[in-house]
Amino acid sequence: MTRLAQTAGLNDIQREILATVRDFVDKEIIPVATQLEHRDEYPTHIVEGLKELGLFGLMIPEEYGGLGESLLTYALCVEEIARGWMSVSGIINTHFIVAYMLKQHGTQEQKDTFLPRMALGEVRGAFSMSEPALGSDVSAISSKGVRDGEEYVLNGQKMWLTNGGTSNLVAVLCRSDEGHPEGTAPHKSMTTFLVEKEPGFGEVRPGLTIPGKIDKMGYKGVDTTELIMDDLRIPANRVLGGTTGRGFYQMMDGVEVGRVNVAARGCGVAQRAFELGVSYAQQRHTFGKPIAQHQAIQFKLAEMATKVEAAHAMMVNAARKKDSGERNDLEAGMAKYLASEYCKEVVEDAFRIHGGYGFSKEYEIERLYREAPMLLIGEGTAEIQKMIIGRRLLEEYRFQG
Numbered sequence: 001m002t003r004l005a006q007t008a009g010l011n012d013i014q015r016e017i018l019a020t021v022r023d024f025v026d027k028e029i030i031p032v033a034t035q036l037e038h039r040d041e042y043p044t045h046i047v048e049g050l051k052e053l054g055l056f057g058l059m060i061p062e063e064y065g066g067l068g069e070s071l072l073t074y075a076l077c078v079e080e081i082a083r084g085w086m087s088v089s090g091i092i093n094t095h096f097i098v099a100y101m102l103k104q105h106g107t108q109e110q111k112d113t114f115l116p117r118m119a120l121g122e123v124r125g126a127f128s129m130s131e132p133a134l135g136s137d138v139s140a141i142s143s144k145g146v147r148d149g150e151e152y153v154l155n156g157q158k159m160w161l162t163n164g165g166t167s168n169l170v171a172v173l174c175r176s177d178e179g180h181p182e183g184t185a186p187h188k189s190m191t192t193f194l195v196e197k198e199p200g201f202g203e204v205r206p207g208l209t210i211p212g213k214i215d216k217m218g219y220k221g222v223d224t225t226e227l228i229m230d231d232l233r234i235p236a237n238r239v240l241g242g243t244t245g246r247g248f249y250q251m252m253d254g255v256e257v258g259r260v261n262v263a264a265r266g267c268g269v270a271q272r273a274f275e276l277g278v279s280y281a282q283q284r285h286t287f288g289k290p291i292a293q294h295q296a297i298q299f300k301l302a303e304m305a306t307k308v309e310a311a312h313a314m315m316v317n318a319a320r321k322k323d324s325g326e327r328n329d330l331e332a333g334m335a336k337y338l339a340s341e342y343c344k345e346v347v348e349d350a351f352r353i354h355g356g357y358g359f360s361k362e363y364e365i366e367r368l369y370r371e372a373p374m375l376l377i378g379e380g381t382a383e384i385q386k387m388i389i390g391r392r393l394l395e396e397y398r399f400q401g
């Protein structure tokens with residue numbers, strides 16, 4: 001039963017994939033999500049199901065064993081999954097960004113080595129830009145990769161790696177001075193290193209430690225970690241694309257598709273909040289009638305549904321723009337900004353509709369209330385999105401006087 005967030009112009013394959021994912025979400029994710037989340041338990045069973053559905057290879061080209069689907073199909077799947085449980089969409093997202101970066105920027109050998117196993121979900125990706133002292137200001141990265149013969153030696157501390165423990169391939173952004181003399185602009189002296197490791201915690205490879213999981217307010221189940229490099233040695237052929245100094249651009253390309261993904265998550269969480277709110281409002285009675293019959297509550301539902309529709313339309317527009325081969329940073333920034341803000345507002349309204357029960361852990365909305373804020377931060381905060389949007393608008397609408 002869904003009138004909202006429909007997408008016109010999908011082909012048969014897209015419709016079939018989405019129907020399958022929605023069915024999986026209704027049967028395998030929603031019934032267990034809140035319990036697992038409260039226990040901060042990794043959803044192993046769900047992840048195995050996603051592997052079987054081929055979701056880890058959704059956008060990986062068919063020649064590497066993936067489904068070769070578009071960003072739009074991917075984003076619509078993410079929306080469905082986040083409707084069930086946002087953490088599950090987080091498990092796929094960094095994997096998807098790393099696969100996308102390999103597809104776009106990897107050497108042939110890197111693609112052949114990683115993409116087929118990534119499509120099967122055997123190799124699982126994490127991506128790492130943030131450090132303890134920085135998130136928004138990527139140009140301030142201090143982790144370093146220094147060439148030593150046929151290897152690079154990496155040192156530094158990274159922060160906030162989604163899937164840091166469960167992944168076995170991490171794309172790590174470091175400063176690399178080789179060929180970039182003192183004074184080179186920061187974004188031209190960064191390199192993405194493809195770091196293979198064992199899944200788990202502790203010293204997962206000589207020189208590489210993943211301390212335990214960061215204890216978070218929400219977005220539980222999925223592991224978020226630090227990463228410490230202490231003379232970590234990486235073969236020179238594990239520089240993404242084979243050339244140093246391209247890391248900043250490669251990461252920003254990845255983040256751009258990641259932003260569509262975060263917008264899609266906002267849409268999914270908001271849809272679920274609306275479903276919970278509209279259902280509760282028809283069951284709870286006050287002053288002799290269901291609260292849905294009070295105009296104030298109807299207005300809330302109207303506002304919530306309008307936000308769900310608007311966010312979905314902007315997210316779909318941003319995905320289609322990228323799929324058409326055009327630059328989509330403006331649309332992705334707008335979609336991410338609007339969808340995450342609206343998601344927070346829709347969740348808050350659904351929470352209010354639940355009255356005191358929204359505060360009880362027995363009700364699903366309590367989980368959504370702790371999940372929505374993460375979307376305001378991940379893949380660039382609202383302020384960073386507005387900076388991107390503003391700069392692009394000034395490029396497009398340059399004063400000609």
Ligand SMILES: Cc1cc2nc3c(=O)[nH]c(=O)nc-3n(C[C@H](O)[C@H](O)[C@H](O)COP(=O)(O)OP(=O)(O)OC[C@H]3O[C@@H](n4cnc5c(N)ncnc54)[C@H](O)[C@@H]3O)c2cc1C
Pocket residue numbers: 094127128129130133134135136137159160161162163216219224374377378379380381382383384
């Ligand atoms: C659960 C979780 C998972 C994450 N997963 C990953 C991951 O997988 N990989 C990864 O690399 N990172 C990840 N991150 C990090 C995330 O990308 C950063 O937290 C985010 O970019 C913000 O950076 P920060 O926390 O350092 O905040 P800061 O950059 O310190 O910003 C603090 C505040 O100042 C504002 N601000 C900063 N600069 C400006 C400015 N110029 N003008 C106006 N306002 C400004 C910000 O908007 C924010 O409100 C994750 C974070 C969380 C919470």
